[in-house]
Structure formats: structure tokens, C-alpha cells
Amino acid sequence: MRRRRRILSGPFLVMGSLPVAGTLLVAACQTVGAPVRPIAVTAVAVPVDETGDRTPGSSARRASETRGLWVVRSTLVHPDSVRAMVARAADAGFNTLLVQVRGRGDAYYSGGIEPRADGIQGPPAFDPLALAVREAHARGIEVHAWMNVHLVSSAFVISRDPSHLVNARPGLLAVPRELASELYDVDPASFRYLERLIAHAAADPGIEGLYSSPSAPEVKERVYAVATDLVERYEIDGIHLDYIRYPSGAFDYSRGALDRFKTWIDGRITDDQGPEFAVASAQDPLALVEAFPEPWDEFRRSQITELVERIYVGVKRRRPEVLVSAAVFPDAQESFFHRYQDWEGWLRKGIVDVVAPMAYNPDDGRFAQAISRAAGIAGPERVWAGVGAYLTTYEGILTKIDISQRIGVRGFLLFSYDWSVANGAAAGGRPFLERVGRGVETLTR
Numbered sequence: 001m002r003r004r005r006r007i008l009s010g011p012f013l014v015m016g017s018l019p020v021a022g023t024l025l026v027a028a029c030q031t032v033g034a035p036v037r038p039i040a041v042t043a044v045a046v047p048v049d050e051t052g053d054r055t056p057g058s059s060a061r062r063a064s065e066t067r068g069l070w071v072v073r074s075t076l077v078h079p080d081s082v083r084a085m086v087a088r089a090a091d092a093g094f095n096t097l098l099v100q101v102r103g104r105g106d107a108y109y110s111g112g113i114e115p116r117a118d119g120i121q122g123p124p125a126f127d128p129l130a131l132a133v134r135e136a137h138a139r140g141i142e143v144h145a146w147m148n149v150h151l152v153s154s155a156f157v158i159s160r161d162p163s164h165l166v167n168a169r170p171g172l173l174a175v176p177r178e179l180a181s182e183l184y185d186v187d188p189a190s191f192r193y194l195e196r197l198i199a200h201a202a203a204d205p206g207i208e209g210l211y212s213s214p215s216a217p218e219v220k221e222r223v224y225a226v227a228t229d230l231v232e233r234y235e236i237d238g239i240h241l242d243y244i245r246y247p248s249g250a251f252d253y254s255r256g257a258l259d260r261f262k263t264w265i266d267g268r269i270t271d272d273q274g275p276e277f278a279v280a281s282a283q284d285p286l287a288l289v290e291a292f293p294e295p296w297d298e299f300r301r302s303q304i305t306e307l308v309e310r311i312y313v314g315v316k317r318r319r320p321e322v323l324v325s326a327a328v329f330p331d332a333q334e335s336f337f338h339r340y341q342d343w344e345g346w347l348r349k350g351i352v353d354v355v356a357p358m359a360y361n362p363d364d365g366r367f368a369q370a371i372s373r374a375a376g377i378a379g380p381e382r383v384w385a386g387v388g389a390y391l392t393t394y395e396g397i398l399t400k401i402d403i404s405q406r407i408g409v410r411g412f413l414l415f416s417y418d419w420s421v422a423n424g425a426a427a428g429g430r431p432f433l434e435r436v437g438r439g440v441e442t443l444t445r
């Protein structure tokens with residue numbers, strides 16, 4: 001999910017909740033502990049809520065039109081905010097909640113393989129996802145587990161948990177081309193390695209934070225394990241993949257990715273070229289990617305598609321009824337060539353059930369064009385229209401929902417619940433979400 005970044009000023013980095021002066025950055029970024037291997041998911045258990053009760057095991061009934069809300073992790077930090085969120089959604093007539101249970105390589109649920117999110121409050125037994133599922137299903141509302149796949153950390157707030165991917169395995173982070181040569185021979189466990197990645201991400205307003213390396217087998221295994229664990233242990237109605245892409249074409253030039261590409265491209269090099277490129281690649285780690293730019297792009301694109309397919313198959317083998325969806329860039333060409341996110345190919349191949357083009361644009365024409373194009377790929381029933389509430393007005397939201405209904409797509413998702421509650425304008429005694437919900441009802445009459 002691409003959204004506005006909050007840029008902090010001054011020479012400070014926040015590690016957890018502690019401000020650390022720039023001169024202490026190296027020490028603050030020290031890798032803690034030995035590398036952690038991926039953990040196999042074997043337990044199949046029903047999670048408990050904050051009172052210790054078992055979560056009911058009945059999924060919500062799937063609605064004919066999805067009226068959904070993206071719910072950012074800040075709402076999942078306390079039992080009261082979870083209950084209030086579900087109640088507000090129900091009162092406003094929404095029938096689907098996409099709750100962000102993996103925000104930055106952490107867990108807004110209990111018993112997973114990744115560290116419990118720092119911001120979760122309430123009693124120790126509080127399980128945000130279990131409570132959301134119980135409260136929502138009691139009202140006939142679907143719950144989809146929203147996972148940020150490759151975005152694993154902010155550049156300004158780093159988890160203090162030593163088991164977090166950034167701390168335990170910095171060598172599994174994506175590296176920008178600008179730092180490729182510099183970091184190629186640097187030990188990822190050294191202070192310098194993570195310091196340079198953090199500093200680069202903090203200085204680039206176009207990058208949301210630190211990303212994991214999409215081609216790393218350990219990263220793929222970790223994300224797959226998280227997705228299948230959620231499906232096995234919670235009565236969720238869907239898995240929703242976000243940031244299932246590269247941050248840009250300038251990534252991933254980590255040593256691991258470059259070495260894996262070298263193995264991948266080996267069969268494409270002619271006998272005559274072999275000795276030449278063996279020498280060149282030994283002298284310059286970027287020689288092969290510069291010599292084979294199109295295969296390099298194909299390699300990166302294939303890493304994303306491979307993970308999407310593996311998650312899809314893994315989910316369907318466990319629970320065929322669970323929907324697998326993805327939030328995608330609305331411009332398919334931009335997505336394909338610069339983010340290596342081939343969502344059109346995913347639809348054609350049948351490895352995702354639904355895509356949600358994030359058509360966050362105040363212009364109705366551009367919104368309609370993006371949603372129509374997506375609907376034309378594999379049928380409108382496989383598209384959710386992503387509406388950016390924060391970029392338009394109440395009237396603009398209803399207009400875009402009306403456009404999506406006229407196109408005939410499966411439904412719409414509003415980004416986001418959190419913005420709508422905090423910033424949406426009430427009128428006539430009705431909160432913003434309820435105004436939107438009642439407005440949608442008038443469109444369908």
C-alpha cells in the first residue's frame with residue numbers, strides 16, 4: 001500500500017521508541033544474536049482471545065458485493081479499538097475488513113514465527129486478529145489477513161526485538177544499486193552494512209523503508225510460513241498481499257541476489273561469452289546485470305510471481321474457500337516494468353483470486369480507466385476497486401464507488417478505516433464512515 005510518508009527532521013533515528021543521535025547510529029544498528037533459520041509451521045491450533053476463550057470457528061458468509069475497509073495496524077493495538085472498529089464498520093454497512101496483521105515484519109496476532117508488534121497493548125493474552133475475527137463474524141463480516149510482504153521496516157523506527165528480520169538477518173535485506181559495489185564484500189553482520197541501508201532509505205523520499213530481498217529463499221520461506229500459519233490457525237476469510245513487489249528498479253543488488261542471478265543466467269550465456277563474463281563478474285559484481293538487462297528484469301519479476309503462486313497453492317491446499325488477493329499498482333505497465341509486479345499475468349495464470357488496483361486518484365476519469373483495464377484482464381468479478389479516501393471528498397468517494405459499480409467489479413475497498421475515523425468529516429449527526437455507507441445504499445437503489 002503506497003501512502004504518504006512522514007519524514008522526520010533533524011539528525012535523529014528512532015530505534016524502537018528511543019531517539020538515537022546520528023553519532024550513535026552504528027552502535028544502535030548492531031546485529032543481535034546468530035542468524036535465525038526459517039521456522040517450519042507445524043502447530044494447528046485455534047487462537048485464544050484476550051480472556052482465554054477459544055475463537056469460534058465459523059467464517060462469515062461471502063457477500064455478493066464487497067464493501068471493504070483497509071484497517072491499518074494502529075487500530076489493532078488494543079481490544080477496545082478492535083471492538084470499536086468492527087462496530088463502526090457494521091453500523092456503516094461494510095461487510096469486509098482487511099486487517100493489517102503483518103505491518104513491518106512483525107505480528108499483530110499471537111503465536112506466530114515473527115516478533116509480536118511493539119505497539120500492542122492490553123493483557124498478555126490479547127490476540128488482535130482472533131478478537132477481530134470473533135467480533136466480525138458475529139456480525140456477518142469477513143476478515144482478511146493483510147500482509148505487507150517485502151516492506152519490513154521503516155527507516156526511522158527499527159524494531160528492538162533481536163529476532164526481527166532486520167536485526168537477525170540484515171543480509172536478507174534488499175540493496176539499492178547505489179550501494180551494490182560498496183556493500184558487496186561487506187559482512188552483513190557488521191555495523192556498517194545495516195547503517196548504510198538505513199541511511200540510504202531515510203534519505204530517499206520515494207522509498208517507504210527497508211525491503212527484504214525477494215529472491216532470497218529464506219525470505220520466501222518466511223513469508224510462505226506466515227501466510228499458511230494464519231490460514232491454519234485462524235478462521236480468516238482471505239489472505240491479502242501488499243507490497244508484493246520491489247520498491248523500484250533500483251533494487252535488489254544485494255550480493256545474494258546478484259549471485260543467484262549469476263546461477264540463473266548461466267544457461268543463457270554462450271560458450272564464447274562464458275570466459276569473458278567469468279572474468280568480468282569476478283572484477284565487477286554488476287557486470288552480468290549490465291550485460292543482460294532484460295533477463296535481469298525477468299529474473300526479478302519471476303521472484304515475485306513465484307512467491308505469489310506458492311502462497312496461492314499453499315492456501316488453497318489447506319482451505320480452498322479462503323480468498324487470495326493482492327493490492328497492486330493501478331498502472332499495469334509501471335507495475336510490470338518498474339516494480340516487477342506482473343499482476344496481469346497472475347490473473348491470467350490463476351494464481352490470485354482478486355486484485356485491488358490502488359487507484360488513489362482524485363480524477364474520476366483516471367480512476368475509471370484503471371479499474372476498467374483491470375476488469376478487462378480476467379473479468380470484473382476478480383477486481384476490487386481501491387478508493388483512496390484521503391485524496392478526495394465524501395462526494396468524490398461516492399462517485400468512484402458508483403463508477404466501480406457501473407463497471408461491474410466485485411466491489412470496492414476504502415483506504416482507510418483509520419483515516420476515515422480520524423479525519424473524515426461528520427455531517428448531520430452521522431460519522432464519516434456511516435455517511436459513506438448510507439451513501440452507497442442510495443447508489444444501489
